[in-house]
Amino acid sequence: LGLLVFLFTLAAVNRWKLTASAEAGSTEVQRRLVRSIGVEMLIVLAIFGVAAGWRFTPPPRALAIAAAQPVSVHIHALQAMADLNITPGHAGPVVASMVIMSGDFGPLDAKEVTLVLSKPDSGIEPLKRTATKPGDGSWRVDNLVIPVPGRWTVRIDILVSDFQMVKIEAPVDIRP
Incomplete structure (x- = not known):
């Protein structure tokens, strides 16, 4: 806007x-007018440059929507699989929800599910949280805090019976 005000002021003086x-x-005024028109053209180019660079900056509401998007990962093994969603998908307080299935996409009635997050490259030991079953067929971990962004290793420990536990894991990228 400052460039536009300067451009219009210069154009008014010229006119x-x-x-x-x-x-x-x-002839002296003609030379001043030619220089002034040249400055006007440079200002117009600067305005175009600012407008062209502006298009790469997303609006704040788009940034807020992107920050609230969950991170999803599908973990598949022969014995079991899980669809994990971490909402919001950035560092800080999050909620993890999981849908647990058998290896052939059938229902799996697990006795207990534990979510384990680790980031050894940052010196963070595994964070273990026992999931609760809210009643809609999924498992949920509330009050989970992911301290730093980056690539985390997520492991889901599924207690299938008193004598069988299935562990599946995959990497997940947490945004800043």
Whole structure:
């Protein structure tokens, strides 16, 4: 906006101050008018440059929507599989929800599910949280805090029976 105000001010000065004298034949005023028009053209180019660079900046509401998007990962093994959603998908307080299935996409009635998150490259030991079953067929971990963004290893420990536990794991990318 500052460039536009400067452009319009310069154009007004050219129109009402310099144009009449330049038409009358004053060579000094004609040179000033030519220089002023050159400056106007540079300002217009600067305005185009600012407008072209502006398109790469997303609006704040788009940033807020992207920050609230969950991170999803599908973990598949022969004995079991899980669809894991971490909402929101960035570092900080999050909620993890999982749908647990058998390896052939059938229902799996697990006795217990534990979510384990680790990031050994940052020196973070595994965070273990026992999931609860809210009643809609999924498992949920509330009050989970992911301290730093980056690539985490997520492991889901599924207690199938008193004598069988299935562990599946995959990497997940947590946004800043």
